[in-house]
Amino acid sequence: xxxxxxxxxxPYFAVIFTSTRTEDDNGYGKMAxxxxxxxxQQPGFLGLESAREDVGxxxxxxxxxxxxxxxxxxxxxxxxxxAGRKSWYDSFKVRISxxxxxxxx
Amino acid sequence: xxxxxxxxxxPYFAVIFTSTRTEDDNGYGKMAxxxxxxxxQQPGFLGLESAREDVGxxxxxxxxxxxxxxxxxxxxxxxxxxAGRKSWYDSFKVRISxxxxxxxx
Numbered sequence: 001x002x003x004x005x006x007x008x009x010x011p012y013f014a015v016i017f018t019s020t021r022t023e024d025d026n027g028y029g030k031m032a033x034x035x036x037x038x039x040x041q042q043p044g045f046l047g048l049e050s051a052r053e054d055v056g057x058x059x060x061x062x063x064x065x066x067x068x069x070x071x072x073x074x075x076x077x078x079x080x081x082x083a084g085r086k087s088w089y090d091s092f093k094v095r096i097s098x099x100x101x102x103x104x105x
Numbered sequence: 106x107x108x109x110x111x112x113x114x115x116p117y118f119a120v121i122f123t124s125t126r127t128e129d130d131n132g133y134g135k136m137a138x139x140x141x142x143x144x145x146q147q148p149g150f151l152g153l154e155s156a157r158e159d160v161g162x163x164x165x166x167x168x169x170x171x172x173x174x175x176x177x178x179x180x181x182x183x184x185x186x187x188a189g190r191k192s193w194y195d196s197f198k199v200r201i202s203x204x205x206x207x208x209x210x
Contacts (some may be wrong), residue, residue, distance in 0.1 A: 014119075051160055094117065098202055101201040
C-alpha cells in the first residue's frame with residue numbers, strides 16, 4: 001500500500017520513474033515487492049509513492065544525489081533494471097529532480 | 106489515457122502532485138477532465154503523467170517556474186484547488202522540482 005511520503009523540509013531529491021508494462025508478468029510482482037523492501041533499507045532514502053493505471057509512476061525521495069547513485073548501482077537492483085529493460089517495460093523514463101518547494105494538507 | 110510525457114532535454118521543471126481521495130465524488134471526475142484540458146493550453150506546459158491506486162500521482166512538466174506560478178493562479182484552477190481542499194482530498198502534497206537529468210527507453 002502506497003501513501004503520501006512523509007518527506008523532510010526541502011531541498012531533497014525525487015526520482016520520477018514512469019513506465020508502461022509489457023504483457024510479460026514473469027516474476028514482475030515478486031521483483032517489484034523485493035525492490036520496495038530493498039530501497040527502504042538504502043542510506044539517504046526518504047520515501048516512496050507508487051501508482052499504476054495506463055502508465056505506472058513511482059516517485060522515490062532521497063537526501064542527496066550520491067544516495068541515488070548508490071541505489072542505481074545496487075547489485076540486486078541492477079539485475080532488476082536489466083530484466084526490466086528486457087522483459088517488463090515497453091517504455092520507461094527516469095527523471096532525477098531536485099525538490100525546491102513543497103506544501104500540502 | 107495517460108502515457109509517458111515526451112519532455113525536452115533537461116533542465117525543465119516537474120510538479121509532483123500526490124493525493125489521497127475522500128469518498129466524496131461530487132463533480133470530481135468532471136473537474137479532473139477539465140483541468141487536464143485546461144493545463145494543456147497553458148504556456149510553458151510540457152506534458153502530464155497521471156495514475157491512481159491507493160494514492161494518486163499526477164506529474165506535470167513545465168519549461169520554467171513562472172509558467173507553474175501562472176497555472177497555480179489560473180482562476181478556474183483556483184476554484185478546483187479550493188474544492189479539492191474542501192471536499193475531494195483527504196490529504197495532498199505538491200512538490201516543485203527541477204529535473205536535472207533523464208534517461209529511458
